[in-house]
Amino acid sequence: MGRNLQSTGQLRPVDLAREHGLSTQAIRNYEEAGALPAAARSASGYRGYTSLHAAALRAFLALLPGHGHRTATAIMRAVNEGAAEEAFRLIDESHALLLDDRRTLRxxxxxxxxxxxxxxxxxxxxxxxxxxxxxxxxxxxxxxxxxxxxxxxxxxxxxxxxxxxxxxxxxxxxxxxxxxxxxxxxxxxxxxxxxxxxxxxxxxxxxxxxxxxxxxxxxxxSARGRALLAGAATLEEYLRERERD
Known part of the structure; x- marks a missing residue:
């Protein structure tokens, strides 16, 4: 089964999970939450992922440290649903919250x-x-x-x-x-x-x-600010991958 998927350029849940030290259940959970695009299914019901899903996973994990799980999921769900403007709004909100925290510290x-x-x-x-x-x-x-x-x-x-x-x-x-x-x-x-x-x-x-x-x-x-930058850079890579896909 794994050979058949990979021979067509597809990846198994374990292939995505292994790169990041995750469980295959986590990959399925991320897909169900909308953080990953919906995977194609084989005739027997097995999920088949692609390099686009791998890029989505990298983007989601990069967004987590700066935005938190809930917002990172919402950002990726918006992108995967074709609502990029909503994703950008959520990103702006995270930056605004960081600015408020900086003002409070000051x-x-x-x-x-x-x-x-x-x-x-x-x-x-x-x-x-x-x-x-x-x-x-x-x-x-x-x-x-x-x-x-x-x-x-x-x-x-x-x-x-x-x-x-x-x-x-x-x-x-x-x-x-x-x-x-x-x-x-x-x-x-x-x-x-x-x-x-x-x-x-x-x-x-x-x-x-x-x-x-x-x-x-x-x-x-400062760490949060850098995490927001890193997340934005990886998300941009994913957006470009979607445009090429």
Missing amino acids: AVENALRDLEPTAATATEPGGAPGVTFIGPLAERLGIRPATLRAWERAGLVRPRRDPLTGYRVYDEADVRDARLVHQLRRGGHLLGQIAPLIAQVRAAGGLAPLEAALGDWRDRL
């Missing part, structure tokens, strides 16, 4: 750069060293207390309440979060966009650990 870097290390100090009666209250903090940031309350409702700052007075008490971590939110808001970010960044600061244990992680974040974005 905003965080700028915000951290603008945050001068200052200790929160009590400035209202009854305060303890290392804490402050809503009025002095709002004045320090140049915003209204209502703004701080809005940030609290959004979960961006989490002051505790003094058990005796009921006043909001901001410790050093709260002041840090408020200052970072302030910088990001000045950079045009919406509260919903800021929330995951504040969560990262808290998860990292503060600004210093987060700042150390920015290099890794930057490297991942």
Whole structure:
């Protein structure tokens, strides 16, 4: 059976799979999902692939690192259905997402750069060293207390309440979060966009650990950018193969 297929210039699922260390079931799954063109079938029902399918598989696997499985599949399905413009739109969306992530990284870097290390100090009666209250903090940031309350409702700052007075008490971590939110808001970010960044600061244990992680974040974005380029180049080869086919 394998000899008959190959003698006609056709390839078996195992021939495609072997080149990339995949299983034959994976090849069938990719075809069923539309990432590969539909294969011709023999009279006995066996799939017969060609060099076009091999090029499609290379393109799909090259798209995966930059776009992810779902988008890479959608791109290849669009190409295989003759809807190249839809494929290009999906590619543009991935580039736009990467650009948004770069802008977010730049905003965080700028915000951290603008945050001068200052200790929160009590400035209202009854305060303890290392804490402050809503009025002095709002004045320090140049915003209204209502703004701080809005940030609290959004979960961006989490002051505790003094058990005796009921006043909001901001410790050093709260002041840090408020200052970072302030910088990001000045950079045009919406509260919903800021929330995951504040969560990262808290998860990292503060600004210093987060700042150390920015290099890794930057490297991942660069790797994604290169993966998008590599995927585009291999997809172009597949498009040319389709035109010749």
